[in-house]
Amino acid sequence: MGATKTALFTKEQNEIALMAKALAHPARIAILQHLVKKNACVCGDLVEELGLAQATTSQHLKELKTAGIIQGTIEGVSVCYCIHPDTWKKYKDLFSSFFTEVDLCGPKCC
């Protein structure tokens, strides 16, 4: 018990859920918004910006990186992070199509 039963669901359902999971923490939303605003920034900036410990911030960055939404490039001692444009577009499209499915739903509900 305790583990998500991935095998029961379609590839698309699992994919949407994984994308949502990547966005399911305010720190990660804040990171993405900051990256959008500044176009790019180093990890240290985000530690200050978020107010979380360096280890915690790094952990959130790793999750976003694993999900493919951001990318990091080593710049000397620092690591410069920015949005990964292709994956971002993929996320946008998948969520968009998921939500527009429901425009077909009429006003008559139970």
Add this chain to the structure above:
Amino acid sequence: MGATKTALFTKEQNEIALMAKALAHPARIAILQHLVKKNACVCGDLVEELGLAQATTSQHLKELKTAGIIQGTIEGVSVCYCIHPDTWKKYKDLFSSFFTEVDLCGPKCC
């Protein structure tokens, strides 16, 4: 430790994260897709559809209900669930505006 530090983030950041959390499980995506497709259905249908235990299905329904995305109406012995149109639209708009923020991001990244 272990609890999300909500106080560090803006209302909007927390709100987006909560929405994403509601969608961050394939079973809940499957429930929403089924509701969209059938317009409405009772809990028992979803238990069959998902292949999860009745208690687990009911738990996922509760989370979607708490998030406001669905609503349930008692119909005799059963409970009929359907999408809550207003909240759905709110979700759609919030995600949409969150993602379009980044269209401003140029191609030059680090």
Add this chain to the structure above:
DNA sequence: ATATTATATCGTAAAATTACGATGAATAGG
């Protein structure tokens, strides 16, 4: 070479999530 800086990773504790059986509550049908 050594010290400094920036980041990642490890270890770990607390908390939340996921899942299910068992039980409870409410309604319908006999």
Add this chain to the structure above:
DNA sequence: CCTATTCATCGTAATTTTACGATATAATAT
């Protein structure tokens, strides 16, 4: 009234997430 049906809730175990201090790594600076 009694039984069956449908769903919610309780209790609980396994797992995952969140958070942080401590430590490791890697590059720059002195």
